[in-house]
Amino acid sequence: MPTIRDRARGALLGLAVGDALGAPAENMKPSEIRARWGRITGYVTDRPAGTDDTEYAIFSGLLLARHGSALTAAHVESAWHQWIADLDEGPFRGAGFSERGTLENLRRGLAAPISAQHRHAWSDGLAMRAAPFGVFAAGRPAEAARLVAVDGSVSHDGEGIHGGQAVAAGVAAAMAGAPTAAVVASALAVVPEDSWTARSLRRAVAVAHRGERAVRRAVVIGGYPWTDLAPEAVALAFGAYAAADGDFREAVLTAVNMGRDADTTAAVAGALAGAARGIEAIPPDWAAAIGPARGSCLPSMAGHHVLDVAELLVPEEGGKWGEGVVVEELVPSLMGLGRPPAPDPAAFALAANDTAEAAE
Template sequence: MTTARDDRAAGTLLGLACGDALGRPVEFRSPASIESTHGRLDEMVGHGTHDQPAGTVTDDTDMMLCIARSLAERGEFDGEDVAERFVGWYESGPFDIGIMTGQSIRAFRDGVAWDEAGRQVWEASAEGSNAGNGSVMRCVPHALAFGDDPDELVAVSRESSAITHADPRCTWGCALVNLVVASLLDGAEPMDALDAGLDRVRDEAPAELVTAAEAVPTMAPDDLQNSGYVVTTVQAGFFHGLRADTAADAIVEAVAMGGDADTIGAVAGAVAGARFGASALPEDWLDAVDVTEECRDLAGDLLALRDS
């Protein structure tokens, strides 16, 4: 029997994939450009940015699946195994990959330890290019596997982020997203989930991240930013994922922001999926995304780890 928590767990991974796929063809475009071409973009379309068929996912979903597969197969967080899976994915020639992600994966491939490669890249990166959203886009499998232990969830989320993104804004951004998702999986009300996550990280996380998340309940849509900066991505993901009336609205409105549309859509989708469940996602979206069944299977495997 599929329980409400099963549905929300599958929704977390599938919401991420749907947000990624809906946003992929309009990545880097302005909201006005998206509207003039598509109106309200609420169906999977092909071509556009990266010139891929409708429903094609990007590095956001690919890397999330690397983590989910590792957790499911190893039965625990194994950072070296995750890093090796990232290398295998990188060497497959993906059409989209972030700068720090690529640099960190190459460093690991060339012999730097999995828990040092991302730190070395971060330390060599200038402010403004050192805190991207390339780890928060992929982090939610940990919320499914470790959601019953907030301390372990925070530790694992931060270690996993640092494989490629070691800046504290990134590592704590992943921890905060996962804490909120874990609460939603257990049926918490949206703002209660946000408050609980903030209560856990407030004394340790960077103040800029905390302040951005604290603003979510009362901020206006025009205050959101669509860049690849991790702090604004987390804020936009929470804004849409926690405040929208439906899962589809959360994803559509996140993607309509343009800019880093696939990743903002992915984070909002993961949060909304954990809130509303896979059953609330449009069937035509799920049919278009070719990883739907694997996401459902992995969600069940990850919940089994939590319950073991």
Template structure:
């Protein structure tokens, strides 16, 4: 296994988990509410008592973004050739049951839950995710980027297959494909500038998959976010893009924050934690991409993260890289 590839795969998963945990206490809050509750978030903090989603969690603990990413990774490692959609649906429902048993509230969204229950009741996966445009697919797609070389057709096909149970729309698949291709290019040694053209090409190819529902031009939205961020104006990016759970907002925002951070992984995560609304998911996506693209992981923060969570990120990274190596050996 190539040492450089392992370090980037490890950084992808660490960046994702750290962005998730850093944004966890701020999720669903406006920027003004974040300032009132926490000042400016620059490190791991616990959510305030009675937080509508994150109450019960401690500082540096992760949420559904990291947990579902690892759930998908393990499903892919166990079944590298096919993708058992019913098995994946059961994985998600079992995960949610575990969250409920802990008394936590960061559960499946209503559209994902309805789609999964419909699939297990016999509905076709072509139908179950027909309206899903939120960022649930993009937030957990990083394992596809780690395991798949940066070839557009193969990568987008894998993205679409993992998305369609819950997010079988052009908006969601395009968004997830852009994130996955950025990660894949990073694992191949690229920086952000080198990854952008392949990421936008994958985004456009993903747009043609699934149902024509939601945002019709995800690549255009990402390009707009990058332009708004080019001058270093965070306020312009936030005003022009937004940070909601919709893929059309949160995924371009993650790309824009990468541009604002100029390769500094922790800076990207800090920006995400304070942006407002879907802070944990934006942080997770930005962190995964920044880690893959060579961003430096602060070891003290990584140690704090591991102390607060039971995460086998290194083992998952090695399992996904073994699949990538096998794909690269194929003619």
């Protein structure tokens, strides 16, 4: 069985791998993917790298490592100013529509939750950065959902928040070793039953045994131009994860080959499967291609590696974060960053039992 540290590394490296695999297929239809590459079975670019999904996940992970369960909307808003809004932007210019709207509102002096009042508050921009909350709150899906909603209050609302909560809770359950059905049940338990996110997620998982075409037909709104809808992207990711029964390679490739917002869906599927199976489940050649963030979207995140963030969120005695090692030695730019409290192993077993019972 993977250790908690193996699962943390698997979740965040899995996110970055999925992001890099899916980036070339973003906004494409399956027919377009097949026409260009056949079926994608690995990287299709010479220099694969994570996109804004990975860089925002690093951003949220570092913020969470600094404040832990004491995280507030004020902390999040301050970090957006310090690390993004008040600095020069990279070529991605803040990334997706929800991020652009948030940055514009923050620069106009608006504060949370008013900063989230823009036209794309329902996007998957929170879902793409939600995995670190599941890693931190391993075995505690409700706490993961609470914390990611605090993060999301600056940039998202409604279904955008629900999507982030479903991902964070699912990763938290997977971090405790919960089986696939219990991971899905944990995600559904933290969002309103009649929400668009819950309905889409249920539809995707119900047909997952029939493969990616069935999942896509059950979820995607034909003809709708925006591919970053949180209810759609999150459902496609969970559908891919369920179709593969947690197998990392199959979960990520299923998400990639469904197209739409492929970098985000594959990133979420990779985070879920990586948390469930640990870092050893990630193909070595896929893992080796992921280096430190390039800062293409967020220059302040350049040089940070997702594996370092994983260790910040689940430090181990005697390991890289043993006694006498200060966090600033790894991340010099984050002065004052404190070590989060060590997870309680008893909570893992209790949460796994709870989620398994909910899935039965």
